[in-house]
Amino acid sequence: MSTPPAMLHPELLAEDDMHAIYRDGHRLDHAEAASKPLRSRPEPQPRGAKVHGNRPVDQAEAAARFIAAPEHEKMHDERLWDLRQKRDREMHGIAEWEELRSLASAIKEHTLTHLDQYLEQFEDNARSHGVHVHWARDAAEHNQIVHGILSDHGAKSLIKSKSMLTEECGFRPYMASVGIEVIETDLGERIQQLDNEDPSHVVVPAVHKLRTDVAEVFSRTIGTDPANSDVHYLAEAQREATRPLILAADAGMTGCNFAVAETGTFVVCTNEGNADLSANVPKLHIASIGIEKVIPRLEHLAVFVRLLSRSALGSPVTQYTSHFRGPRAGGEMHVVLVDNGRSERLGLEEFWTSLKCIRCGACMNTCPVYRRSGGLSYGATYSGPIGLIIDPTFNQRKYSNLPFASTLNGSCTNVCPVKINIHEQIYAWRRVLVERHETPLAKKAAMKVAGELLSRPAAYRAAIAAADMALAHLPRFVIYNGLNAWGRHREVPHPPKQTFHSWYQANRGEKK
Ligand code: SF4
Numbered sequence: 239m240s241t242p243p244a245m246l247h248p249e250l251l252a253e254d255d256m257h258a259i260y261r262d263g264h265r266l267d268h269a270e271a272a273s274k275p276l277r278s279r280p281e282p283q284p285r286g287a288k289v290h291g292n293r294p295v296d297q298a299e300a301a302a303r304f305i306a307a308p309e310h311e312k313m314h315d316e317r318l319w320d321l322r323q324k325r326d327r328e329m330h331g332i333a334e335w336e337e338l339r340s341l342a343s344a345i346k347e348h349t350l351t352h353l354d355q356y357l358e359q360f361e362d363n364a365r366s367h368g369v370h371v372h373w374a375r376d377a378a379e380h381n382q383i384v385h386g387i388l389s390d391h392g393a394k395s396l397i398k399s400k401s402m403l404t405e406e407c408g409f410r411p412y413m414a415s416v417g418i419e420v421i422e423t424d425l426g427e428r429i430q431q432l433d434n435e436d437p438s439h440v441v442v443p444a445v446h447k448l449r450t451d452v453a454e455v456f457s458r459t460i461g462t463d464p465a466n467s468d469v470h471y472l473a474e475a476q477r478e479a480t481r482p483l484i485l486a487a488d489a490g491m492t493g494c495n496f497a498v499a500e501t502g503t504f505v506v507c508t509n510e511g512n513a514d515l516s517a518n519v520p521k522l523h524i525a526s527i528g529i530e531k532v533i534p535r536l537e538h539l540a541v542f543v544r545l546l547s548r549s550a551l552g553s554p555v556t557q558y559t560s561h562f563r564g565p566r567a568g569g570e571m572h573v574v575l576v577d578n579g580r581s582e583r584l585g586l587e588e589f590w591t592s593l594k595c596i597r598c599g600a601c602m603n604t605c606p607v608y609r610r611s612g613g614l615s616y617g618a619t620y621s622g623p624i625g626l627i628i629d630p631t632f633n634q635r636k637y638s639n640l641p642f643a644s645t646l647n648g649s650c651t652n653v654c655p656v657k658i659n660i661h662e663q664i665y666a667w668r669r670v671l672v673e674r675h676e677t678p679l680a681k682k683a684a685m686k687v688a689g690e691l692l693s694r695p696a697a698y699r700a701a702i703a704a705a706d707m708a709l710a711h712l713p714r715f716v717i718y719n720g721l722n723a724w725g726r727h728r729e730v731p732h733p734p735k736q737t738f739h740s741w742y743q744a745n746r747g748e749k750k
Contacts, residue, residue, distance in 0.1 A: 280450035281309045286435070286614025292636050294678065295618065297643045301611030304446075314446055315610055318603040321442075324552020325600055325653065332544070342545055343657035345538050346594035350584060356499040356532045357575065363502025367564035370572040377407035380576045384409070384491070384524055385416055387572050391522050393418070393488035399506065399513040400424040401493025402440055402597055403528050403576055406619045421483045423512035428476060432459040438613030438621065441550045441599040446612040490516035492562075494527040495596070496542055500535045503563045504573070507546060507556040514560050521569035525562065529580050530593040542596060545655035549598040583631045588666045592627045594656040601650035601660055607643050616640060623650035627663040630671070638676040641667035699739060706733035 284307040287300035305311050329335050349356055361371045370387075374380035380403075388396065396418060398404065410431070413420045422428040426443040430436065433455045437443030444452070449467040456472055457464035460479040466472075492513045497504040504525060506513040517523045533539065547556045565571035584590050602608045602622030613621035618629040618637055626644055629637035641664045650660040671677050672685065691698045709717065710733055718725045 280448065280454075281307055283307070283447060283451040283454075284310055284612070286438070286612070287617030289617045292633065294638045294676075295616065295636060295640070297611070297615050297617065297639050300615035300617065301607075301643070304612040304615055305610060310446065310448060310612070311610055313448060314612055317445060318609045321550075321552055322600070322603045322653070325549055325603070326552075328548040328552050328554060332548075338541060338545055339655055339657050342541050342596075342655055343594060345533060345541065346656050347591065349532060349534055350530065350590065350593055353529065353532070353584065356534055357529055359499040360497050360502055360532050361575070363499070364573055365502070367502055368571070369502070369564055370570070372572060372574045374574050374576045374578070376578050377576075380407045380526065380574055380578065381409055381412040383574050384526070385413070385418070387522070387524055388418055388489055391489065391570075393522065395419040395421065395483070395487045396489045396491055397421045397423050397484050397487040397516045397519065398491035399493065399508060399516045400427045400437070400443065401491070401526055402437075402619065403493055403526050403578075404491070405436060406578060407526075407576070409526075421480060421487065423480070423484060423515050424508070424510060425473065425476065425512075428480060429455060432456070436614065436619065439599055439602055440597045440620070440624075446614065484515055484519055487520050489522040489524065490518070490520045491524045491526065492516050494525055494531050495546065496539055497527050497532045498534075498536050498539060499532050501563070503536075503561055504531075505539065505543075506560050506562070507543070507558065508560070509551075509557045511558045514558060517560070517562060518566060521566065522572075523562070523565065523569065524572045524574065526574050526576060529575050529577055530595075546596055546598055549600040549653065549655040579631055583628075586631070588670075589627060589631065589663055591658055592624070592631075592663060594658055595624055595628075596656055597624075598655055600653040600655065604649045604653050606645060606647070606649075611643070616643070623660045623664065624658075627658075627660060627667060630667055634671065634674065634676050638671050639678070641665075641671065642677075642681070699737075702737060706737075709733045 284303045285300075287295050287297060289295060304314075332338070364371050372383045374383055394417070396413065398420060400422070404410070410420050420431075422431045424443070426445070427437060429444040429447065429452055430438075433447075433451075438446045447455075449469060449472070452472055453462065453464055453467035456462040456475060460475060462472065462475045492506050494504045495507045504527060506517075506525075508514075517525075533542065543555065543559060547553050562571070580593060583593055599622070601624050602613070605623050608622040616622070616625050616629070618625055618632075618640065620628045623644065626640045629640055644661065644664045646661050646665055648661045651658070651662070654660060672682070675682070677685075691701055709730060717730060724730070
């Protein structure tokens, strides 16, 4: 008796699938990578905030577009919540977790209050190993210094590992403007580079993309099969396309997670080993280091390394924790210590502790707003809770809406490995922005009315009674219309039969 043909819907069969498994002339249903999504047209990727010069970024508008793409929103929310849960499991495995957080916080606060001394110590020790140390006041100076080093070596191409500092400095566009090719070596960052997008997360830069989005980007840029979104296929194709560029690069660049003053060494943590490629393949290695990355002693490193990866990805340690001390044999190493607003931030009484941040992303993974709106909706280098307190230090007007993109639930503060009081700083920014008239007119007017009402109990109670009456009797279209932003996404709760105030008066108030 002949074998019956496999019961597979033709829609599920990729036309040219080299991995398909056949038996007796028939294709098997469960062959790995033999299927393609039922929907022939995947959901398009929602793009980030529309940024117009110095105008306030409308995070809510971009978030609404992200939420309107249900596959993306669901995947993003679940993927990040998964990281949060893994972080919790790791945390519960370490009895002294809270002591570690307190210690990390104390080390950072001590270092930040003696920053000049530790930076000079780092510089002296790094120079003693033959490292060239440069100081950059701002992003422009950073880019010019790196350009100068590359020009001195006649370098035309640069491979680099992920660095939020270089994003902050607009480094890639600057290098493109002076004719130097930059190739990202981190897979997520490379995906974002090929798609001409910024990273949406400090640790997982392309976390907002579905596999089908990556397949679309790679088919457009490196010629992969647009119908094949198999992750192994995509990763391998990218590796094949990028390796020759890495091997031929004239210079390499890394960021830095921790710079140790005592030894003049610095540490880069990655999961792909890509920093090691950037540092070791070309003879010229340049490291961009934010001045807040310095820690006093080598023994302090253990505290941060134990916290970083557990907080970031819920893994005990990053796959690679690479220590750099000096140039490789026959090579040259440069370190650029970058301020770019950090000294100014250090002087902000309510916000200086944001400099303790070790960029683990845990606050982003736990934030309900971030998880549902995607990092690119913030229209800034830093997104999520930490972005809400850092971005306004760069430009108060442009990022004036961001501190309002938070529920202030405090979850970010609870998970932060260096104990930054994130939600309190977000709240403090709201006050500062209102005082400096950096909030939109509608929000300002609403807050003025709320302020008047809340300061007059009788007027407040009358307004509540009128609203309850209106909600109970007005037709739906009067309440749910374009003017009611709250009602666009939610149902207004039914008014209670009795307010707490009237209940209190009836049951606990003074009897007349
Ligand atoms: S603020 Fe805290 S939780 Fe958020 S990225 Fe920085 S260190 Fe991590």
